[in-house]
Amino acid sequence: MAGYAVRRLLTAVPLLALIGFGAFMLTFMIPGDVAATIAGESATPQRIEEVRRQLGLDDSALTQFGRWAGGVLQGDLGTSMIHRIAVTQMIGERLGVTVSLVAFGLLIAVLVGVPAGLVAGLRPGRWTDRLVTVLTTLGLAVPAFWLATILIIVFAINLGMLPATGFVPITENPLRWLESMILPGLAIGAASAADVARQSRSAVAETVGRDHVRTSRAMGLRPRSVVGRHVLKNSGIPIVTVASLQVERLLGAAVVVELMFAMPGLGQLTVSAVRARDIPTIQGVVLTIAVVVILVNLLVDLSYAWFNPRLRKR
Amino acid sequence: MAHPIRSALAIAVSAALVAACGGGGGGGGGGGGKGPKADGTVKNVPLASGFDKDGEFSWGYTIEASSLDPHRGTSGFDQNWLFPVYDRLVYAAPDGILKPMLATSWEAAEDGGSVTLKLREGVTFHDGTPMDAAAVKTSLDRARDDESVVKSDLATIQDVTVADDHTVRLALSGGAGAILGALADRAGMIISPAAIKKGGLDTHPVGAGPYTMVDHKQGDRVDYGRYGRYWDPSVQRVAKMTFRVMSDDQTRLNALQAGELSMALIRQNQVEPAQRMGLNVLAGESPTFYAFTVNNARKPFGDRKVRLALNLAIDRKAIGEGLLDGFCTPQIQPWPSTSWAYDEKLGAGLDKWPHDPARAKKLLAEAGYPKGFTFTALTSQTTGIAAVAEAVQAQFAKVGVTMKIKLVDASQKTRMFDVEKSADAALISYSPTPDPQGVLDRQLLPGAAGNPGRKASDEVVRLAGEAGDALDPDDRAPVFHKIMAELIDYVPHSVPICMQQRTEAFRDGVSGLAVNPAGSRDFRGVAVTKGG
Numbered sequence: 001m002a003g004y005a006v007r008r009l010l011t012a013v014p015l016l017a018l019i020g021f022g023a024f025m026l027t028f029m030i031p032g033d034v035a036a037t038i039a040g041e042s043a044t045p046q047r048i049e050e051v052r053r054q055l056g057l058d059d060s061a062l063t064q065f066g067r068w069a070g071g072v073l074q075g076d077l078g079t080s081m082i083h084r085i086a087v088t089q090m091i092g093e094r095l096g097v098t099v100s101l102v103a104f105g106l107l108i109a110v111l112v113g114v115p116a117g118l119v120a121g122l123r124p125g126r127w128t129d130r131l132v133t134v135l136t137t138l139g140l141a142v143p144a145f146w147l148a149t150i151l152i153i154v155f156a157i158n159l160g161m162l163p164a165t166g167f168v169p170i171t172e173n174p175l176r177w178l179e180s181m182i183l184p185g186l187a188i189g190a191a192s193a194a195d196v197a198r199q200s201r202s203a204v205a206e207t208v209g210r211d212h213v214r215t216s217r218a219m220g221l222r223p224r225s226v227v228g229r230h231v232l233k234n235s236g237i238p239i240v241t242v243a244s245l246q247v248e249r250l251l252g253a254a255v256v257v258e259l260m261f262a263m264p265g266l267g268q269l270t271v272s273a274v275r276a277r278d279i280p281t282i283q284g285v286v287l288t289i290a291v292v293v294i295l296v297n298l299l300v301d302l303s304y305a306w307f308n309p310r311l312r313k314r
Numbered sequence: 315m316a317h318p319i320r321s322a323l324a325i326a327v328s329a330a331l332v333a334a335c336g337g338g339g340g341g342g343g344g345g346g347g348k349g350p351k352a353d354g355t356v357k358n359v360p361l362a363s364g365f366d367k368d369g370e371f372s373w374g375y376t377i378e379a380s381s382l383d384p385h386r387g388t389s390g391f392d393q394n395w396l397f398p399v400y401d402r403l404v405y406a407a408p409d410g411i412l413k414p415m416l417a418t419s420w421e422a423a424e425d426g427g428s429v430t431l432k433l434r435e436g437v438t439f440h441d442g443t444p445m446d447a448a449a450v451k452t453s454l455d456r457a458r459d460d461e462s463v464v465k466s467d468l469a470t471i472q473d474v475t476v477a478d479d480h481t482v483r484l485a486l487s488g489g490a491g492a493i494l495g496a497l498a499d500r501a502g503m504i505i506s507p508a509a510i511k512k513g514g515l516d517t518h519p520v521g522a523g524p525y526t527m528v529d530h531k532q533g534d535r536v537d538y539g540r541y542g543r544y545w546d547p548s549v550q551r552v553a554k555m556t557f558r559v560m561s562d563d564q565t566r567l568n569a570l571q572a573g574e575l576s577m578a579l580i581r582q583n584q585v586e587p588a589q590r591m592g593l594n595v596l597a598g599e600s601p602t603f604y605a606f607t608v609n610n611a612r613k614p615f616g617d618r619k620v621r622l623a624l625n626l627a628i629d630r631k632a633i634g635e636g637l638l639d640g641f642c643t644p645q646i647q648p649w650p651s652t653s654w655a656y657d658e659k660l661g662a663g664l665d666k667w668p669h670d671p672a673r674a675k676k677l678l679a680e681a682g683y684p685k686g687f688t689f690t691a692l693t694s695q696t697t698g699i700a701a702v703a704e705a706v707q708a709q710f711a712k713v714g715v716t717m718k719i720k721l722v723d724a725s726q727k728t729r730m731f732d733v734e735k736s737a738d739a740a741l742i743s744y745s746p747t748p749d750p751q752g753v754l755d756r757q758l759l760p761g762a763a764g765n766p767g768r769k770a771s772d773e774v775v776r777l778a779g780e781a782g783d784a785l786d787p788d789d790r791a792p793v794f795h796k797i798m799a800e801l802i803d804y805v806p807h808s809v810p811i812c813m814q815q816r817t818e819a820f821r822d823g824v825s826g827l828a829v830n831p832a833g834s835r836d837f838r839g840v841a842v843t844k845g846g
Binding site: 031269 | 388460464516531558564565568569729732
């Protein structure tokens with residue numbers, strides 16, 4: 001199993017290189033000029049050219065990519081062209097926000113989605129099933145920004161129970177961290193909870209109908225043991241798969257939700273970096289997110305082996 | 315998929331929720347109904363008695379400082395974040411008059427070749443370093459070095475010399491008047507020489523201002539605390555200030571309503587909603603204006619008749635008062651009415667370049683374009699400028715001129731219009747410099763970055779030199795009025811459409827506010843009452 005993990009991590013290296021290259025070239029294709037921004041509003045054309053030279057922007061795209069990749073191999077993501085701060089430092093400061101947000105969203109997705117799916121899937125066709133189906137449809141149809149607006153109006157402005165904006169690091173004050181996470185977490189997690197509920201429902205419904213579950217029931221096993229040992233474990237793979245897919249969805253939704261709640265996360269950093277054509281920052285964020293996604297996928301694959309012993313041999 | 319059911323349900327639920335929420339938000343406001351929307355806004359808020367000395371003022375703004383280093387930041391809005399920390403040599407008071415700050419007095423040499431500044435004694439920077447002539451020289455020299463973004467503001471300074479401990483002399487190549495205005499802004503912020511040596515000013519500013527930076531979370535906030543040894547404690551009316559980054563417009567309004575901010579920038583179309591929520595609105599003319607600009611080295615813009623025709627085709631009133639709800643004052647002068655450079659007698663000048671499509675058509679025919687012509691204008695997708703561009707496009711169409719709009723971002727516009735000179739025209743939002751002279755230096759003179767055609771009226775060039783030499787606004791104003799008259803006659807490549815108003819919402823209890831004539835936000839002397 002350890003060997004499998006190492007092999008998977010090794011194959012991630014060329015993948016990351018490809019992603020890094022792709023992102024770099026995409027940035028080059030967007031028109032605009034960071035040198036003009038840096039040189040200031042009343043800069044002469046000569047000054048702008050000078051800045052371009054200083055930043056090495058007059059080299060070919062490939063040369064610039066090579067220089068960047070060389071730095072990355074030595075653990076150096078470079079310095080933001082706009083803020084003149086190390087990219088690793090900027091990402092480090094903001095990673096906590098986005099990770100908190102995604103983790104909270106995922107927690108809501110699993111804590112709400114799996115039980116709802118289980119309730120619905122165990123008795124397909126009953127009113128509980130119908131209710132879950134309606135709610136999940138609603139959850140998937142409502143966009144995060146709309147839900148965020150409603151949550152802010154109701155809970156922050158009218159009831160004054162929770163903050164409308166801002167983020168408090170968990171290390172600074174865990175309680176206030178929790179308060180600052182609830183509304184954005186709900187806004188970001190609702191659609192995922194609905195998705196997880198749907199997939200869990202169909203996985204559970206399918207397992208419940210299988211022969212061995214029917215047999216277990218017929219043999220008089222206690223319902224709790226049937227559900228726990230046979231139904232849930234056999235539905236595990238599809239549920240974990242859909243939950244892991246949520247990580248990517250949540251990362252995407254984080255951009256909007258961070259903006260609406262004025263949280264200084266990676267999403268916000270990405271938006272401002274792309275606007276300013278701050279290449280080192282864009283590259284750093286893309287690489288960080290790629291690493292997160294690859295790690296999550298690896299963990300998911302490893303969990304398959306736990307759910308299904310037959311896979312362990314490979 | 316049961317789509318009809320899904321959407322019906324979604325609509326029903328959303329309608330119910332919106333209805334449920336609508337009730338709570340109201341209260342206050344008054345005024346009622348439609349009518350002129352600028353109603354109920356204030357231009358300034360005099361200091362209220364009984365403010366809270368231990369109070370906290372928080373402000374929400376759209377973008378963070380690109381850097382907290384006055385000489386290195388790339389954004390023209392950085393100074394908002396720097397004012398609390400950095401005192402300038404000269405202070406631009408809300409009425410536009412320059413007053414002593416770190417310099418207590420100044421005097422220009424008879425020939426205009428130098429300005430001598432007397433410095434305030436006994437002032438120390440936040441790190442304990444004394445503020446003296448040597449420190450001022452270090453700071454000004456740094457502001458003029460090659461890496462400085464404010465270098466051009468100080469372009470006329472040839473040399474800075476230390477006359478004695480508290481006197482510095484600036485040797486000038488002319489433009490003594492304009493230099494004082496520049497010293498009231500970023501270029502005149504004096505940095506501790508010890509901190510310059512130490513480095514790290516991008517995130518750790520060290521000035522001699524009323525507040526020290528306590529904490530800086532990049533992309534989120536800057537926290538400021540009262541500086542115990544400030545030379546004028548009477549302006550330190552709150553104990554703490556927090557400036558927060560909130561790029562989303564609705565988010566700032568939410569934060570105000572939830573009491574998480576004392577004050578925030580709002581958009582013009584948010585004035586009414588903010589008032590309905592019971593918030594107060596500060597509105598006043600800023601020196602930022604929308605302008606239509608062409609490259610007059612490209613055909614057919616070299617022809618004065620064509621430029622005049624386009625000017626007459628633009629309906630400034632429809633844009634400023636209609637499209638922009640009265641929050642953009644239609645005028646042809648590139649200075650706000652609050653500026654000393656503004657010619658009261660001329661006023662908005664809409665009678666000089668009236669909206670006259672018939673005459674515009676005639677002029678175009680005379681210039682050899684009876685059927686009009688087609689060109690492309692660059693504009694950015696940000697702020698309200700895209701909407702202004704579309705209005706201008708429709709107005710040009712009425713005289714037979716087809717203007718294609720190309721949406722680009724600001725840096726791309728700079729590259730295509732200013733540097734490569736490959737664009738015909740642009741619709742821009744001109745962000746000001748501290749001195750009115752900036753419009754000439756940056757837009758109108760032949761060497762200006764915003765004048766890719768390099769053409770201008772010789773008379774304006776001559777007058778610009780004259781205007782820069784005088785020190786006293788009273789002496790400079792008549793020259794600026796002459797320049798304006800000449801501009802009307804010449805029809806320059808860049809013409810204002812309307813002067814934008816700055817709008818900010820604030821909660822009850824905030825006082826000591828005024829609209830800064832330079833357009834930036836300096837909260838010097840702001841106060842809050844308990845619970846405000």
